[in-house]
Amino acid sequence: MGTTEGAAVEIEVAGRAVRVSSPDRVIFEATDSTAAVTKLDVARYYAAVATLGGRPGESRPAAVAGGAPSDVGGLLRALWHRPTTLERWPRGVREGMVLATREGAGRGTRESPDAFYQKRVPSGAPGYVETATIAFPSGRTADEIAPTEPAVPVWAAHMGTIVFHPWPVRSGDVEHPDELRIDLDPQPGTDFADARRVAMVARDLLEEVGVRGFPKTSGNRGIHVFVRIEPRWTFTDVRHAAIAFGRELGRRTDGVTTAWWKEERGEAIFVDYNQNARDRTIASAYSIRPKPGAPVSTPVTWDELAELDDPRAFHVGTVPARLEPGGGPHGDGVDPWAEIDDVAHSLDPLLAWYERDEEEGLGDLPYPPEHPKMAGEPRRVQPSRARRPAD
Template identity: 40%
Template structure:
C-alpha cells in the first residue's frame, strides 16, 4: 500500500479490528489518512509506545516499546529509557507511513512521549489528565477543564483540550524547549493543588484514591519522566467502539458526547469544524508562571506530591503510604 511516497506492506487488510462495528485494518489506516495533517502536527517527530491488539479492539493487548528486530530500512527510531534506565529503540512517527506500519502490527492508537526525538532533554508538553472518579463523569470533567483553562488564562497561558477516548479530558500546553520532565511535573503538581484550593468540591489533587471522593482527579504524574500519554487523534483499543481521543474547540465541550467521537465520525467533524489544535505549535509558552506557583507552595512548607511506585524515592517526597495504612502503623 502506498502511503505518501512510501510503500508499506499491509497484511490481511480486511481483518476486522472493531467487532460489532465492522471496521477493518484498512478502515483504520484510512481513518489516519483522513486526519493526517492534525495528527502529524501533534505526534510528528515524537517517539511512541505501541499498544498492540492481535485479536482486535477489546481483546488482549500488550505494550511494545522496542521495535521488532527486523524493520523496513526507512523506519525512523530513537533510543528511549524506562524508569529504571533500560534503553529501548522506539518508533518515531516521522510521517504517515510510520503510522500505517504500526497499524499493520495491530497497534490501534499511540502513547506519545512529551518530547521531540530531536530534542529529548526537553519536555515541550504539559499534559494535565482530568480523571473522573466514581460518582463523577464527563460532565464534571468538562467543568474541571473550564476551571483549569481559567487558571491558565489568568497566568497568560493558552491551553488545548481533547477527550481521552474514555470518560475524561486531557488539557495540553505547548512549551518552549527549556524545561525537563521534572520541572514540568512540578508545574503540574502546582496546578493540581491550586485547582483543588479553588474548587475543592469538584477537583482533587489527592494521589491516594481513598482521599479523592466523587471529584475530578488532576493526574499530575502523567508528566513524570518517561511517562507517555495517549495521543491526540489516536483510536482506543481497550473497547470495541473505535473511540478517538479527539481535540475539541473549547466552546464545543459542553455539547459533545465522547462516545460519538469515533473513526466513523471524526473525519467529517474535522472537515466541518477544522482542527481545534491548529495553532498549538505556533507560539511555545513559558513554564515560568506555573513554576512560580510551585515555588510558592514549597515556600509555604508543602512537600512534593507522591510519585508512582515504580519511581525511586524522590527528594522532598512524603512517605508512599496510603493515609489509612499510615494510621494503622
Template identity: 45%
Template sequence: MASERVLLTVPGPDGVREISLSSPNRVVFPAAGVTKHELAEYLIAVAEPFLAANGNRPVSLERFGGDVTADGFFSKNPPRGAPDYVSSVEVTYHSGRHHPQMVLTEIAAAVWAVQMNTVVFHPWASLASNPDNPVELRIDFDPQPGTGLPDAIVAAHAMREVLREAGLTSFIKTSGNRGLHLFAPIQPMHEFLDVRHAVIAACRELERRLPQRVTSAWWKEERGERIFLDYNQANRDRTMAGAYSPRPLPTATVSTPVTWDELDTVDPRAFTVRTVPDRLLAVGDPWAGFAENPGTITELLRWWERDVDNGLGELPFPPDFPKMPGEPPRVQPSRAKKSAQ
C-alpha cells in the same frame, strides 16, 4: 494457503510508499465492526493533524494480537523488521535505562505500525530532537466514581483560566473514553521533573478554587466524588493517547481535539475511526497552530516554590518509579494509620 493481504498506497514526503497489510478484514473494534484495513485507511485520512500532534517525538505503541477486547501490550522499542522509513531515537527512561523508541516522521510509519497490530499511539511530551525537555504541559482529567464528563468539563474550563493566569494557552481533547486531556504548549527550557512540579502547582491552585470538584490525591480512598487531576502523567516515560489516536474500546472511539466553545456539548462517543475524517473536512483541526506560540512554566514554578515554602512539598510518584527526593511514604493512608496504632 497464503494469508489474505491488501496493498496500501501511502503518500509521503518522499513519494508514495506501498505497504502490504495482512489480515485486512480482521475486526479490531467488534462493537463498531471496524477492521484492520479501515484503521489503516483512517490514519491515512487524518495524516496531517495526526503527525502534527504525534510526529517527530518518541512514541510507544499499544498493540493487540486480536481485537481490542483481548489483552494488549506496549512496544517501547521499535518492532523488529521495521522498514528504513521508520525512525527511532535513544531515550532515557525513569529507571535510568537507555533504549531506542520509535519516531513517526511520515504517516507510512504509522500505517506500518497498524500492520504490526498497533491500535493506540502514545507520544512523549518531548520531541525526538530533545527528548529530555517537554514541549507541552499535560493534565489528565480523570472522572472518579460518582462523577462524569460534565464534571470534567467544569474542571477543564477552570484549569484553562488557571493556566491563562500563568501565561499559558490551553488546548483540550477528549480522551476517547470518559475523561478529558488538556495540553498547553511550552518552550523546551525545563526537564520532566520541573514540568511535573509546574503541573502540581496548577493542580493545587485549582483545588483551592474548586475543593469540592477536583483533587490531586494520589490514593483512591482520598479522592471521593471528585475529578482526579492526574499530575503523574507529566512524568518522564508517562504518556497519554495522542490526539487523533484511536482508543482500545469496542466502539472505535478516537481521542479528538475540540474547541473550547464546543466542549460544553461534546459527546466523545460520536468521535470514531469512521466519523473523525469527515469532522476534519467539515470543521478543520481545532489544534491547528498548536505549537506556534509556546509559553513558559516560569510562573507555575514560582507557584510551586511558594507552596513548598508553605509546607506543600512533593507528591507520590507511580509505584514503578525509584524513590524520589522529598517524596512522601508510598503507603495507603488507611494502612499507615493502622500500622501507627
C-alpha cells in the same frame, strides 16, 4: 482463520505503499450504534488522520523549534519527531482481554496477554521509520519510533497498534519536555460533564497566566489539555508545574483533587500530575482507544467542548470527516490543534505557584509505584496501610 481474515493488501499513503496483513480481521465488534471495525479500517483511519487537517496554503515551518510544518496532518502533528510507544492489540479488542502494563510481561508464556506496550522499535521496521533514543527512570535506554511521515502510523496499524503514546519530548532533545499535559480524570461518582466543567475553569486559569491550552477528549470519560512549553525544564520541573496547577485549580472550583491514593480522592476530578513524569505518556490526539465502538481521543475547540454532551460521538467512523474539506468546527477541515506549535509558553508562573505552596508546607506528591524513589518525595505508602496498628 487466516483465510477468513483476507490476503494482505497494500494501501498508498503519501507516496508509499504500506502492506496490511489480515485486512478483514475484526478489531472492534459492532455495537448498537457503530459498525464493526476491521484491521483495514484502522489502517485507513490512521492514513486519513495522518494526512488530513493541515493548514491550507504553502507549507511553513513551525514557529516553535521542533514543531510540525503547517501542512502536516492532525495525527502526524501530535507524533512529530516524538519518541512513541505503541499499544498493540494484534488479535483485536474484546471484553475481558488483558493489556500487559509492563513491557514484555507474560509474553511468550502460557499466560501471554492479549495486548502489550511496544517501547522498542519492532524488528523489521521499514527504513522510513525514524527513531529516537530515550532513557527510562531506571537508567536503561531504548530506541523508540519517532514518526515523521504519514506512512508510519499506518505501518504501525499493520503491526496491530491501536493507540499511540508519544513522549512529551522531541527527538532533538529528549531530556527537556516541550509539552505540559493536564489530565482530568473523572473518579467514581463523576462523569464527563464534571470533567468538562473543570476543564473550562482550567482554561480560564491558564489564560490568567498568559498560557493557551488545547483540549481533547480522552476517548473515554476524561479530558486532556495540552500546553506547548519552552523546552528548558526537566521532567521533574514539568511535573511540579502540573502539581501546582492542579492544586490551584482545586482552589478555584469544587470537585478537584490531586490526591495520588484513590482512597483519598472521593467523588472528584483527579488531576493526574504523574502523567508528566518520565516514561509516563498519554494517548495521542487522534488515537483510537480500546473501548467498544472504537472511540477516538479527539481535539476540539473550547467552544465545542463547552457544548459537548457525549464524547462517544467521536469514533473511527466520524472523526476523519472533521478533517476533510467542509468539516470540523469551522467548516474548513483544519485540525483544531493546528496552531499548537505557534507559541511555546513559559512554566515560570506555575513553578512560582509550586514554590509558594512549598513555603506553605505543601511539598511534592508520590510518584507511580514503578518509578524509582525520588528526592523530596513523601512516603509512597497507601494511607490506610500507614495507619494500621502494629501486630
